[in-house]
Amino acid sequence: MTRTALSKHALAALDRRGFLKSAGVLIVGFSGFSISTSEARAQFGGSAIPGSPPNAQLDSWIAIAADGAVTAYSGKEELGQGIATAQQQLVAEELSVPFERVTLIYCDTALTPDQAYTSGSQSHPANFNHGSLALACATAREALLKIASDRLAIPVDQLTAVDGIVSAHADASKKITYAQLVGGRKLNLTLDRNAKRKHPREWTVLGKPIGRTDMPAMATGQLEYVHNVRLPGMLHGRVARPPTVGATVISVDENSVKDMAGVMKVVVRKDFVGVVARKPWQAIEAAAKLKVAWTPGTGLPGQSGFYDRLRTLPSRDALLVNSKDTAQVLAQAATVVHARYDHPYQMHGSIGSSCAVADVQGDRATLYSPTQGVWYQKTTGAMILGLKPENVHVIYRRGSGCYGLNGADTVSYDALILSQAVGQPVHVQLSRKDEMAWENYGNAWTFDERAGLDANGNIVAWEHEAWTPSLGNRPGATTPGNVVTGMLIGFPPAPFAPGPALEPRAYNNGSNGIPSYVAGRVGGVESGTGTVKSEKVLVHNVASPFFTGPLRSPARLPNTFAHESFIDELAARVKADPVEYRLRHLRHKRVIGVLNAAAKAANWETRPSPAPGNPRTGVVTGRGVACVAYEGDNGYTGIVAEVAVNQDTGRVTVKRLWVAIDAGPISNPDGLRNQAEGGALQGMSRALGEEVTWDDLKVTSVDWSTYHSLPLGFEIPKIECVLVNQPDENATGAGETSITVVAAAIGNAIFDATGIRLRQIPFTTERVKGELQARTPRA
Amino acid sequence: MSAITLKVNGRSHTLDLDPATPLLYALSDDLELRGPKFGCGLGQCGACVAIVDGTAVRSCVTPVSTVAGKEITTLEGLGTPEKPHPIQKAFIDEQAAQCGFCLNGVILTAKAFLDKNPKATEAQIQQALSGVLCRCFAHTRMHAAIRRVANGVSK
Numbered sequence: 001m002t003r004t005a006l007s008k009h010a011l012a013a014l015d016r017r018g019f020l021k022s023a024g025v026l027i028v029g030f031s032g033f034s035i036s037t038s039e040a041r042a043q044f045g046g047s048a049i050p051g052s053p054p055n056a057q058l059d060s061w062i063a064i065a066a067d068g069a070v071t072a073y074s075g076k077e078e079l080g081q082g083i084a085t086a087q088q089q090l091v092a093e094e095l096s097v098p099f100e101r102v103t104l105i106y107c108d109t110a111l112t113p114d115q116a117y118t119s120g121s122q123s124h125p126a127n128f129n130h131g132s133l134a135l136a137c138a139t140a141r142e143a144l145l146k147i148a149s150d151r152l153a154i155p156v157d158q159l160t161a162v163d164g165i166v167s168a169h170a171d172a173s174k175k176i177t178y179a180q181l182v183g184g185r186k187l188n189l190t191l192d193r194n195a196k197r198k199h200p201r202e203w204t205v206l207g208k209p210i211g212r213t214d215m216p217a218m219a220t221g222q223l224e225y226v227h228n229v230r231l232p233g234m235l236h237g238r239v240a241r242p243p244t245v246g247a248t249v250i251s252v253d254e255n256s257v258k259d260m261a262g263v264m265k266v267v268v269r270k271d272f273v274g275v276v277a278r279k280p281w282q283a284i285e286a287a288a289k290l291k292v293a294w295t296p297g298t299g300l301p302g303q304s305g306f307y308d309r310l311r312t313l314p315s316r317d318a319l320l321v322n323s324k325d326t327a328q329v330l331a332q333a334a335t336v337v338h339a340r341y342d343h344p345y346q347m348h349g350s351i352g353s354s355c356a357v358a359d360v361q362g363d364r365a366t367l368y369s370p371t372q373g374v375w376y377q378k379t380t381g382a383m384i385l386g387l388k389p390e391n392v393h394v395i396y397r398r399g400s401g402c403y404g405l406n407g408a409d410t411v412s413y414d415a416l417i418l419s420q421a422v423g424q425p426v427h428v429q430l431s432r433k434d435e436m437a438w439e440n441y442g443n444a445w446t447f448d449e450r451a452g453l454d455a456n457g458n459i460v461a462w463e464h465e466a467w468t469p470s471l472g473n474r475p476g477a478t479t480p481g482n483v484v485t486g487m488l489i490g491f492p493p494a495p496f497a498p499g500p501a502l503e504p505r506a507y508n509n510g511s512n513g514i515p516s517y518v519a520g521r522v523g524g525v526e527s528g529t530g531t532v533k534s535e536k537v538l539v540h541n542v543a544s545p546f547f548t549g550p551l552r553s554p555a556r557l558p559n560t561f562a563h564e565s566f567i568d569e570l571a572a573r574v575k576a577d578p579v580e581y582r583l584r585h586l587r588h589k590r591v592i593g594v595l596n597a598a599a600k601a602a603n604w605e606t607r608p609s610p611a612p613g614n615p616r617t618g619v620v621t622g623r624g625v626a627c628v629a630y631e632g633d634n635g636y637t638g639i640v641a642e643v644a645v646n647q648d649t650g651r652v653t654v655k656r657l658w659v660a661i662d663a664g665p666i667s668n669p670d671g672l673r674n675q676a677e678g679g680a681l682q683g684m685s686r687a688l689g690e691e692v693t694w695d696d697l698k699v700t701s702v703d704w705s706t707y708h709s710l711p712l713g714f715e716i717p718k719i720e721c722v723l724v725n726q727p728d729e730n731a732t733g734a735g736e737t738s739i740t741v742v743a744a745a746i747g748n749a750i751f752d753a754t755g756i757r758l759r760q761i762p763f764t765t766e767r768v769k770g771e772l773q774a775r776t777p778r779a
Numbered sequence: 780m781s782a783i784t785l786k787v788n789g790r791s792h793t794l795d796l797d798p799a800t801p802l803l804y805a806l807s808d809d810l811e812l813r814g815p816k817f818g819c820g821l822g823q824c825g826a827c828v829a830i831v832d833g834t835a836v837r838s839c840v841t842p843v844s845t846v847a848g849k850e851i852t853t854l855e856g857l858g859t860p861e862k863p864h865p866i867q868k869a870f871i872d873e874q875a876a877q878c879g880f881c882l883n884g885v886i887l888t889a890k891a892f893l894d895k896n897p898k899a900t901e902a903q904i905q906q907a908l909s910g911v912l913c914r915c916f917a918h919t920r921m922h923a924a925i926r927r928v929a930n931g932v933s934k
Contacts, residue, residue, distance in 0.1 A: 079878065080876075080877040080878025080879060080880075080915060081877065082877070211871070211874055212874060212876075214879070215870075215871050215874060215876065215879075216860035216863065216871055217860055218876055218879030218882055219854075219863060219867040219868075219870045219871050219876070219879075219882055219886065220854060220855060220857070220858055220859055220860050220863055220867055221812065221813050221814030221815075221853060221854030221855035221883060222813060222855065222859070222860055223813065223879060224813065225813070225816070225880065227807075227816060227817070228807075228811070228813045230811060236808075261780065261797065279804065279808060280804050280808050281797065281800045281801065281804045281808075282797075284820075349914055350880075350914060351818050351824055351826055351878075351880050351881045351912055351913065351914040351915075352816055352817065352818050352826060352880045353817065353818070353819070398878070399878075399880075400818075400878055400880040400914075401877055401878030401880060401914055401915045402878075403914070429817055431820060432818070432819040432820055432821060432823075670874055674874060674877065674917065674920070675877075677916075677917070677919050677920070678877055678915050678916045678917050679916075680916075681916035681918055681919070682914070682915070682916040684916075685916065703819060703821055703823060704819060704821070704823040704824055704912060705823060709912055709914060710916075710918075711908065711909055711910060711911060711912050712885060712905075712908035712909070712911040712912065712913060712918055712921060712922075713905045713906060713907070713908045713909025713910070713911070714905070714909075714918075715905065716918050716919055716922060719919055
């Protein structure tokens with residue numbers, strides 16, 4: 001699966017591209033063209049772009065100016081995950097120029113290649129393997145070496161490029177700089193599929209723990225987030241969302257705020273209501289005081305019994321694998337084990353509520369957005385405004401960490417609507433409640449796991465059945481109604497249509513729907529990471545009352561919680577060591593590698609769970625393990641958790657975590673470690689406390705007292721990371737690996753410590769205490 | 780609206796504001812400072828923290844009228860990228876952030892606490908940060924950075 005190719009938007013832009021005159025730059029793109037140095041300077045410098053977007057260099061990746069300055073263009077943006085620094089390392093490495101000489105520009109619909117979303121752990125696969133940005137750099141380096149060879153009259157294989165200077169192996173005085181090579185010439189290159197990339201073993205810039213280039217600005221309050229964008233004449237907007245799910249506008253009393261200081265306009269579009277004022281506090285006060293009569297709403301199914309009800313709803317089904325013999329093998333198995341697991345809706349809960357700034361003037365719009373997909377904001381923003389997509393210019397600006405589809409897209413629509421209504425730039429930041437009550441939550445799940453064991457305790461059949469509710473999603477190119485603002489102004493979310501499952505025709509890991517321990521046989525080929533040949537995975541998609549969308553490790557985390565808890569239950573059933581039992585059913589060397597690496601780091605004691613001899617009162621400790629091949633082949637991680645459980649209070653404290661990660665050749669070890677640590681703790685917070693709650697009308701988890709995120713003040717586990725470098729493999733994703741396994745590892749450790757099995761997230765103190773009290777007396 | 784004088788990062792500014800306006804908006808909008816940030820507007824997360832006369836306050840719930848004339852320090856008042864304050868340098872050295880949106884509250888809360896409690900224990904530091912959130916969960920590194928300062932490594 002490739003997500004790296006230029007999309008249709010960028011390809012269409014090629015037709016519009018103006019060919020500029022002059023010389024003195026080397027550009028690598030999908031086709032050659034020239035550009036003036038002064039134009040390049042203006043644009044490379046990231047200066048503000050007026051109304052009409054320049055259409056010159058949409059398809060270019062790399063430009064080397066006549067003075068040797070390198071500008072790289074990427075469609076993968078810095079969200080806080082460190083990818084900008086890693087991409088700068090990549091460009092410096094592949095081009096053989098100093099790190100500091102590289103300027104990286106990303107995600108501006110007028111300037112950068114369209115690489116779809118920055119999401120799904122795809123930035124490394126897209127830009128660090130044999131394609132896109134990496135290949136553009138390799139193309140440029142080879143071209144420069146060839147020109148140098150002609151100029152110096154020395155064969156290419158006797159030349160070396162270092163720090164932007166090409167010199168002869170035999171005589172270092174024979175040299176020429178990139179600046180001299182580009183000089184007064186036009187060098188228009190096309191991406192060369194045969195350009196040779198540097199092998200990771202040759203790296204001098206990539207592979208090093210270079211500090212994030214944005215860190216000093218972040219730590220000193222200098223970084224410009226989208227919240228800090230200020231435009232001349234900019235006003236401030238605030239939205240008034242419906243008070244309950246499904247409520248629609250009956251009437252809006254504009255007079256209720258007309259005398260308030262600074263209020264410019266009340267904006268109503270169907271069920272969208274907002275206020276624009278001169279200053280942010282004025283907008284906030286006006287939105288709070290604006291009298292809006294709403295219908296009562298459509299009502300919500302009670303939270304109690306919600307998971308049971310999911311299993312009864314009309315569903316759109318999908319089969320991921322089906323060996324068609326599981327019923328028969330289960331019937332003949334020595335032992336059949338069944339377990340059910342439940343996972344709640346959870347939030348992105350960005351620390352800063354979402355914000356965007358729009359400037360809509362007549363038939364043109366400029367949007368500063370923290371979206372993960374500027375090109376999709378361009379087309380859907382145009383739909384919302386009734387403008388041509390080519391007249392909408394979307395510029396990415398950092399938001400608060402998003403972890404997926406938070407409020408970034410919906411607030412961008414809010415800003416566009418309000419700006420269009422007043423014809424001036426408008427800055428909109430959501431209230432905490434509006435962010436939390438209406439974001440696209442990570443989907444809830446309920447699972448049935450069923451396995452058959454033979455007389456030796458080995459797994460002979462595995463069935464996994466899942467039910468998950470969804471509504472909306474990322475808007476894509478055509479569906480603004482997939483997020484709340486689009487729906488409020490009348491665009492429908494993508495329709496839900498029930499339907500039966502078809503037999504699987506091509507292997508699809510299905511967001512880790514397929515357990516690691518089955519063979520994954522589809523079309524006669526086994527593509528899974530395990531050995532169990534009798535296998536069936538069936539997923540039921542049902543309608544959700546709340547908007548849903550990707551939340552860091554979407555579906556992969558809940559699925560893996562179920563699989564990795566269940567394999568632990570099977571190991572315990574047959575009194576096998578949890579690591580040994582996993583290894584018995586795995587055949588993929590990289591999953592095996594990270595599992596062993598984590599166990600070794602943790603000094604894993606080989607024995608079955610629960611731990612022998614733990615008392616039934618007071619504080620006890622235990623250890624648990626989990627592992628996964630993220631999406632089957634996009635990053636590998638193993639984890640061991642050590643927990644303490646206070647059996648008198650139900651309080652769980654995670655004491656230590658050992659995380660092993662294999663993401664291919666490591667671009668930046670400290671960046672990878674930061675992602676592994678943060679992912680592990682974020683997953684821990686989600687496992688221990690996070691859950692969206694609601695009553696019969698509305699969401700009730702709308703702030704940090706009702707949605708429980710672990711603060712800086714909790715007792716932080718000591719985390720040890722084992723980075724498994726794989727210089728001969730392709731780069732994979734990494735940012736969603738550790739978070740995927742931590743909940744299961746904690747649950748397994750709680751079982752090891754106490755003998756209670758937690759099958760529902762979050763593992764709140766009350767839930768743990770309840771399970772402890774229900775524990776059967778020891779035989 | 781009325782004229783209110785705020786002393787921010789050593790400079791006085793006279794602003795025409797509704798006295799009930801939270802300090803945050805004076806800082807982030809009128810003065811266009813990038814350090815203090817709106818996170819929740821409820822005093823629950825810490826993103827908006829400013830130091831007022833030596834104490835970390837939640838500027839999103841602090842009316843400007845209550846801080847007129849007091850010494851207000853924001854994150855940019857501590858140091859610059861070229862010359863960071865020791866606690867900012869510790870965060871840079873530890874690479875203690877991901878998105879960085881919470882850093883304002885984390886650094887200023889820790890600084891105000893350590894200024895008053897230079898010999899604080901690990902448990903006391905944890906307690907001081909119990910009302911601050913980081914949703915990227917860069918907690919391990921943040922505590923390491925604060926420990927550096929507490930132990931004098933970064934001074």
